[in-house]
Amino acid sequence: MLNAPINSVELEMQDQRHSLRGWADLAVLGSGRSEILVHAEGAYVTDAEGNRLLDGMGGVWCVNVGYGREEIAQAILEQARQLPFACPFRNTTNPPAARLSAKLADLAPGDLNRVVYSGGGSTANDSALRIVQHYFNHLGQDRKKQVLCRSEAYHGSTSVSAALSGMAANKIGFDSPDVGVNVLSAPYVYRRPDDTSEEEFCDLLLAECRDVIERVGAENIACFFAEPIMGMAGVIVPPHDYLRRISKLCHDNDILVIADEVVTGFGRLGEYFASDAIFEMSPDIVTCAKGLTSGYQPLGATIVSDRIFETIRTPMEEGALFTHGFTYSEHPICCAAALANIAIMEHEDLPGHVRTFGSRFREALSRLSDLPLVGEVRGMGFMHAIECVADRESKALLPPEARIGERIATHARREGLIVRPLGHLSVLSPPLVLGDTEIDFVERVLRKSISMAADELVREGVWCA
Ligand SMILES: Cc1ncc(COP(=O)(O)O)c(C=O)c1O
Numbered sequence: 001m002l003n004a005p006i007n008s009v010e011l012e013m014q015d016q017r018h019s020l021r022g023w024a025d026l027a028v029l030g031s032g033r034s035e036i037l038v039h040a041e042g043a044y045v046t047d048a049e050g051n052r053l054l055d056g057m058g059g060v061w062c063v064n065v066g067y068g069r070e071e072i073a074q075a076i077l078e079q080a081r082q083l084p085f086a087c088p089f090r091n092t093t094n095p096p097a098a099r100l101s102a103k104l105a106d107l108a109p110g111d112l113n114r115v116v117y118s119g120g121g122s123t124a125n126d127s128a129l130r131i132v133q134h135y136f137n138h139l140g141q142d143r144k145k146q147v148l149c150r151s152e153a154y155h156g157s158t159s160v161s162a163a164l165s166g167m168a169a170n171k172i173g174f175d176s177p178d179v180g181v182n183v184l185s186a187p188y189v190y191r192r193p194d195d196t197s198e199e200e201f202c203d204l205l206l207a208e209c210r211d212v213i214e215r216v217g218a219e220n221i222a223c224f225f226a227e228p229i230m231g232m233a234g235v236i237v238p239p240h241d242y243l244r245r246i247s248k249l250c251h252d253n254d255i256l257v258i259a260d261e262v263v264t265g266f267g268r269l270g271e272y273f274a275s276d277a278i279f280e281m282s283p284d285i286v287t288c289a290k291g292l293t294s295g296y297q298p299l300g301a302t303i304v305s306d307r308i309f310e311t312i313r314t315p316m317e318e319g320a321l322f323t324h325g326f327t328y329s330e331h332p333i334c335c336a337a338a339l340a341n342i343a344i345m346e347h348e349d350l351p352g353h354v355r356t357f358g359s360r361f362r363e364a365l366s367r368l369s370d371l372p373l374v375g376e377v378r379g380m381g382f383m384h385a386i387e388c389v390a391d392r393e394s395k396a397l398l399p400p401e402a403r404i405g406e407r408i409a410t411h412a413r414r415e416g417l418i419v420r421p422l423g424h425l426s427v428l429s430p431p432l433v434l435g436d437t438e439i440d441f442v443e444r445v446l447r448k449s450i451s452m453a454a455d456e457l458v459r460e461g462v463w464c465a
Contacts, residue, residue, distance in 0.1 A: 008048035011036050022157065040067030043431045043438060045418070053413065054438060056428045057420045061231060061263045061383070062290035065344045066431035072296045075340035079333045088117070088330035096335035103342060104303055108286055109276035111306040117299065117329040121262035121289035122156025124300030125225070128258050128285045129160060129179070130324050132223045135256070135308050138316055146180040146216050148209070148224040148255065153186070154232035155225060155260055164225050167232065182212050182221075186230060187238035190376045190387065191395065202239035209246055218253035228274045228281070231263040234425045235385035237378055244280035251282065256308075259283035262300075266291030267345055267432050269381035270355035278380075284308060297337040350432045354381045357434060364443040365428070371447065372465045373404070373454050382434070386426045386446070390463055397424055402462050404453060411449035417442060419449075426450075 015034040025032070036048040043066050045055045058064065065072075079096060086094040097117070105113040116127050129147070136144040149155070151166040163176040166183050185208055192201040213221060228243060230236040247257045259275030265288040271277040273286055285308070289300035312322065328334070345351065358381040365377045365384050375389035388405070390398045398404050405421030412419045412426075420427040428442065457463035 006036075006038055006048050008036055011048065042066045042068060043433055052416065054417045054430070054441060056412075056418050056430050056442060058382075058429045058431045059295045060290070061268070061429040062295035064266050064268065064291035064432045065294045065341055065348075065350065066433040069294070069296070069340075069344060071344060072294070072337050072340040075336045076297065076333055079336035083332050086330070086332055088327070089325055093330060094332040094335070096332050096339055097330035100335040100338050103339065104301060107272040107342075108303045109273055110282060112283070112286055112303045113306050114304040114309045116302040116304065116324070117331070117335070118302065118326055119298050119328055120156075120300045121260070121287065122158040122161040122300075123326065124262065124287035124289055124302045125155045125161040125164060125258075125260060126158050127300075127302040127324065128225075128287050129164070129223070131285065131302065131304055131308065131312070132256055132258070134312050134322075134324070136222055138311050138314065141219070143220050144222040144254075146182055146221045148182050148184055148212065148221060148250070150184050150226060150230070151186045152188070152233035152236070153225070153227060153230055153260075155227075156262075182216055184209055184212060186233055186236055187242050188233075188236050189239050190378065198239045202242045202245070205239070205242060206245055206249060209249055213249070213253050213255070218255065221253070221255050223256040223258050223284075224250045225258045225260060226281070227260045227262075228264045228279050229269065229380060229383060231383065231427075231429070232422065234387065234422060235379045235383055235427060237380055238279075243275070247281040247283070256284040257281055258285045258287065260287050262287060262289045263291075263383065263429070266294075266342075267351040267354055267381075268383050268429065270351050270358055272345075272351060292341070293334060293337045294341045296341065297331075297334040299331065299334040299338055354432050357436075357439065358382055360436065361434065361439050361442075364439050365446070367443060368446055368450065371450050371454070373398075373450055373457075373463075379428070382428075382430055382432050384428045385422075386428075386450075388424050388426070388450070398457070398463060402457055404457075407453040407456065408446070408449045411452045412445050415445040415448060417445040417449075419446070 012034045016030050037045050038048050039046040043054055044052050046052050083094055101115040104115050118124050118127050149164050149166055153166040155161040155164040159177050163179045187205055189198055250257050259281050261273055261275055264274040275281040275283050284305045286303045293299050368374050369377055373388045375392055375395055376387045378385055390396045404424050405426055408426050409419050409421040
């Protein structure tokens, strides 16, 4: 079956009739088109029609080492033959899981030395919250239940991680469990209040957080969840020193800091973990997934400090166990894939590559700022967004019917580049292996695609330059 010839008509029919896919427009599912990817190599994917495309999305922010890595495929195959599954409970472990835990403890900041595995980023964040609740219950501080999150944040798609997320658009028609969320403003520098410097904006964000802590009471707040750079919100890079200051404010109030590094981890910003190395958050827990295996296997990890571990290791009742874990925690094949993935990153120094080529990437994209539709180009490392506006002075948005992100993505795809449309934004998070040739290509295609979209909008009378 693996090598069965691709019948794209049949596949499309099967997909359109039977899938219920995330972030799809269900109104057209059943009558629309399906994009079918069939092969990938390096930074490129090939679709069922034979088009070879530069994957500017890196899968979904995740294929960090690029596609076609034989070492990872071999590690998966060998582990499947050797031991495809092992019970992850009580005292049982398996070689890849034990080795990966030691590796993650080595790479993670500070005293983050204990790892809980799960199936991906959402469950890694769910695990983080359960551990925080467990920790404060152990300490007898059972009023500490409230959570600080940020507007437009994305922490996942399970009930709890979706509740922690601040994206209104992702909640339409869905219920949210009451996990005591207090939503702080996003550190959206580009859309900060007029006549406010970046420094003043940072002060305002800190003042807001201080007010919330005062109003809710530090004795009632358990933790602060934050992505170092907010991905789904549109690659929001916070103001200088914001994350260090807000994390310190939390720590001063005995509020645990959880860095969601599901996207920013594993080299995307030039470090294995960016929260401390770049942003000085001193997190108590780091969550990661995606780049941990570069998407070759599903795996999430919640890396917990020794302080938390030392507290929760004492049973709350005689014989009580740490009853948090999943059947597929410590999955040997996923852990083997992660180890092979990290070995590639280390061998090729991909974080170092990102530190060098990330600034070239940034410079190339920044040159697009001369296009009248482009309001801001922002990002860091291999994580960038282009924000389109109707008017650069007022930063007014184009009307929704302009579908600017979709338009640009459609043109780019025809030119051989996948970019991710997020409303009026075009997001780029490619594999970390791009060199000068690919970066030039991305710049060239985006310049052409944005210009073509602008011409269309003028022709349709939706916008004038
Ligand atoms: C910052 C962040 N956290 C968590 C998640 C959820 O990860 P997953 O889709 O693996 O559950 C995502 C997914 O995009 C993410 O961007």
